[in-house]
Amino acid sequence: MINARVPSTRRSRGSIRAIATPLILAVLVVVALLGGIEPAGAAPAGTLDPTFGVQGAVLDPTFGAAAAVLPSGTRTYVGTESRATATASARPVVLALDAGGHLDPSFGTGGAVRFTDSFSPSGVSLEPAPGGGVFVARTGANGRIVTKLTTAGAPDPTFGGTGSVTAPLAHGAVTLAWSVEHADVGGITVGGIAITSAQIYVVLLRFGLDGAPVATFGNQGLAAFPIPVGLQLPMDLATDSAGRTIVVVADGFSFTTLLRFTANGVIDPTFGNGGVASPTREIKATRVAIDSVGRLLLLGTAEMLGTVTLDAIPVLARLSADGIPDTSYGNGGVVGLKRVNGLYASGQDLAIDGADRALFTFAVRTTANQLAGVARVDTTGALDPTFGFGTGAGVAAWPMRSPFLALGLDATGRAILGADLTSTDPACPPNCSNLLVLRVRGS
Numbered sequence: 001m002i003n004a005r006v007p008s009t010r011r012s013r014g015s016i017r018a019i020a021t022p023l024i025l026a027v028l029v030v031v032a033l034l035g036g037i038e039p040a041g042a043a044p045a046g047t048l049d050p051t052f053g054v055q056g057a058v059l060d061p062t063f064g065a066a067a068a069v070l071p072s073g074t075r076t077y078v079g080t081e082s083r084a085t086a087t088a089s090a091r092p093v094v095l096a097l098d099a100g101g102h103l104d105p106s107f108g109t110g111g112a113v114r115f116t117d118s119f120s121p122s123g124v125s126l127e128p129a130p131g132g133g134v135f136v137a138r139t140g141a142n143g144r145i146v147t148k149l150t151t152a153g154a155p156d157p158t159f160g161g162t163g164s165v166t167a168p169l170a171h172g173a174v175t176l177a178w179s180v181e182h183a184d185v186g187g188i189t190v191g192g193i194a195i196t197s198a199q200i201y202v203v204l205l206r207f208g209l210d211g212a213p214v215a216t217f218g219n220q221g222l223a224a225f226p227i228p229v230g231l232q233l234p235m236d237l238a239t240d241s242a243g244r245t246i247v248v249v250a251d252g253f254s255f256t257t258l259l260r261f262t263a264n265g266v267i268d269p270t271f272g273n274g275g276v277a278s279p280t281r282e283i284k285a286t287r288v289a290i291d292s293v294g295r296l297l298l299l300g301t302a303e304m305l306g307t308v309t310l311d312a313i314p315v316l317a318r319l320s321a322d323g324i325p326d327t328s329y330g331n332g333g334v335v336g337l338k339r340v341n342g343l344y345a346s347g348q349d350l351a352i353d354g355a356d357r358a359l360f361t362f363a364v365r366t367t368a369n370q371l372a373g374v375a376r377v378d379t380t381g382a383l384d385p386t387f388g389f390g391t392g393a394g395v396a397a398w399p400m401r402s403p404f405l406a407l408g409l410d411a412t413g414r415a416i417l418g419a420d421l422t423s424t425d426p427a428c429p430p431n432c433s434n435l436l437v438l439r440v441r442g443s
Contacts, residue, residue, distance in 0.1 A: 043443035046376065046388035046396035049414060052439035053101035059421060063093060063435040065402075066418030070126040070134060071410035074099040077134045078418060079124035079406075082114055082437050091115055092124045092138045097437065108153030113376045117145060117164075127188060129156075130209065135188055143168040144190050146207070160211025167192075167205045173346075187214055189245055199226050202247055204237075204261060218265030225259060225267055237297075238288045240321075246267060246296060248288045255283035256300060258323060270322060277323030279333065283315045287350035289358070292322030299350040301361050302336060313337045314347035314362040316377055330381025337362065337375065337395065339420065349407035351415070353442065357384060359415055363403035372404045373397030374415055374440060386443060396440065413442025 048056025068079030076097045086089040092115045096107035103111025117140055118197035127135040137144055144167040148159035153161025167190040188209050192202040201224040206217040213221025227249060235248045243263030250256050257278055267275035279285070283300030290296060296319040303312045315336040318329040325333040337345055348361040356379050364371040375395045376387040383394025406418030407410045421434040 007119075011320070022435055029428070036320075043384055044441045046374070047441055048288070049439040049441045051100065056439055058097065058101040058437040059258075059434060061421075063095070063432040063434040064090065065405060065420030066435045067405050068124050068126045069406045069408040069416045069418040069437065070128060071408045071414075071416050072128055072134065073411075075104060075132075075438075076101075076408070076410070076416050076437070077126050078435070078437060079126050079136070081124070087300045092136075094124075094126070094134065094136055094153075096153065101437070101439070102252050106152060113149060113153045115147070137190065140166060142166055144192065146188060146190065148211075160207075165207055167207075170388070178218075187243075189237065189239055191245075191247060194224065201230075202249065202259060203224055204245060204247070204265065206265065215231070216264055223261055223265030225261070227257075228379060232251045235285060236287050239288050240290050240294060246288055246290070248285050248298065250285055255282055256298070258288070258296070260323065272323030277319060279317035279319065279325055283317065283334070289350050289352050291352050291355075291356045291358075295319065295326065296323070297320070297350060297352060297358050299347040299358075301346040311339060312344045312346055313339050314345055314360060314375070316347075316350075316358055316360060316381075319380065328381075330377075333379040335377055335383070346403075348403050351407050351409045353409050353413045354380075354411075357409065359409065360419055361404040361407050361417065364397065370399065370401055372400035372402070372419065373415065374407070409442075415440040415442065 050056055052058070062083060064081040064083065066078050066080055070077040078095040078097060080093050080095060081090045082088075082093050094108075096104040096111050096437035105111055106379045107113070108167045115136070115138060122369060125137045129135050129148050133156060134149050136147045136149060139145070145164055147164040148156040149163070150156050157163055157167070187206050190205045190207070192203045194203045204218065204223045205247040206214040206221055208214050215221060217223060230289045235250050237245055237247045239245045245332070247259040247260045247261070248256060249259060255278075257276055258272065260268040260275055260277075262268045269275055279298055283298070283302050283305065285298050285300035287295060287299040288299065298317045298319065300315050300317070301312050303313045316330070317332050317334045318326040320326055327333045329335070345362050345364045348359065348363055350360045352358055358377045359374060360377075361372065361374050364373065373396055376384040377394065378384045387394050388396035400419065402420040404417045404419050411418065417438040419436040419438065421436040
């Protein structure tokens with residue numbers, strides 16, 4: 001069930017700025033931290049957008065971490081969770097922020113829709129729905145629940161009759177849902193892994209815009225492909241304009257495999273080697289995206305043994321639409337941030353802007369500092385010198401205790417970053433999460 005009503009403490013339009021004094025101080029502290037290493041005269045692209053929230057930041061400690069973001073027109077949808085209390089568990093929540101970063105009161109109640117049919121607030125994902133609405137996927141008692149919300153925050157009865165469908169993934173198997181992706185051809189695909197006593201399967205289910213399984217996809221809407229036991233960590237999926245779905249599968253170490261399913265839900269023999277492809281170098285992949293000409297961008301982390309510690313850098317690889325590594329991109333098909341001894345930097349999330357430039361978020365950890373950042377790479381595989389600030393062109397980073405959990409791009413190329421301001425807000429008990437959303441200027 002969905003409850004569009006939220007407690008009266010939820011704030012309406014404009015009230016994120018008009019918050020209690022301790023929280024004002026917390027926001028100013030965040031802005032000071034975030035802006036503290038942005039030098040005067042920094043390039044506008046990659047710096048915080050002062051027209052959003054308070055100098056580019058929206059902090060709302062009445063909600064948990066911003067685990068998903070989806071720019072849609074002048075709005076930004078945010079997937080988060082309610083605050084647990086002594087009598088109520090945390091529940092998934094979707095917020096709608098207007099262009100200025102305020103809760104949009106025309107969505108749900110006071111800008112929020114809370115889901116009461118899901119007991120796990122984690123793993124909320126958002127995808128655009130036709131007409132400006134949003135698909136919301138979350139974990140329920142019997143599988144992955146996908147709900148289509150209208151722009152007013154109401155369940156759309158044209159999807160599944162009630163606005164929701166449940167993807168059980170497979171019968172008689174242990175299943176883990178891990179991603180949801182819209183298909184431009186008119187549907188939505190839910191991906192997961194099914195584990196039986198003898199085999200592991202990558203499983204995809206495709207629903208039409210009416211919420212019914214697409215009968216021409218796999219077996220009545222369900223496609224499955226067996227994978228070796230070592231490759232048991234599907235990480236992400238992306239569906240192209242022809243309805244073909246790319247699945248990223250990792251082995252938990254440094255090897256990544258890509259699978260491509262046709263629009264009919266079978267492994268595509270024209271992709272890579274019999275439907276299976278790999279990047280030119282070993283990386284621990286987490287995200288995949290498709291550019292305007294069908295090329296695949298793959299974000300991961302490359303680990304290497306340093307002088308004392310295990311070092312790592314974020315790495316971006318590009319393959320052709322048919323799964324062939326593109327050696328003209330970057331350095332032999334990959335581009336990464338500069339390696340620094342004693343530094344562990346991991347890739348987090350990936351998006352492609354209207355100019356086919358790749359933006360990715362990363363987290364940096366050293367023995368002394370923690371940073372979260374975003375980088376922009378041009379179509380040749382070089383860091384974009386017109387973006388960011390600091391010691392390296394193409395990169396913007398701020399001191400953060402938690403990584404950026406989500407990345408989205410609006411129509412003008414501005415980056416929306418979802419984060420978790422953990423244990424730094426004096427108005428919040430230790431170890432609790434606070435919703436933090438940033439907007440970074442584009443060009």
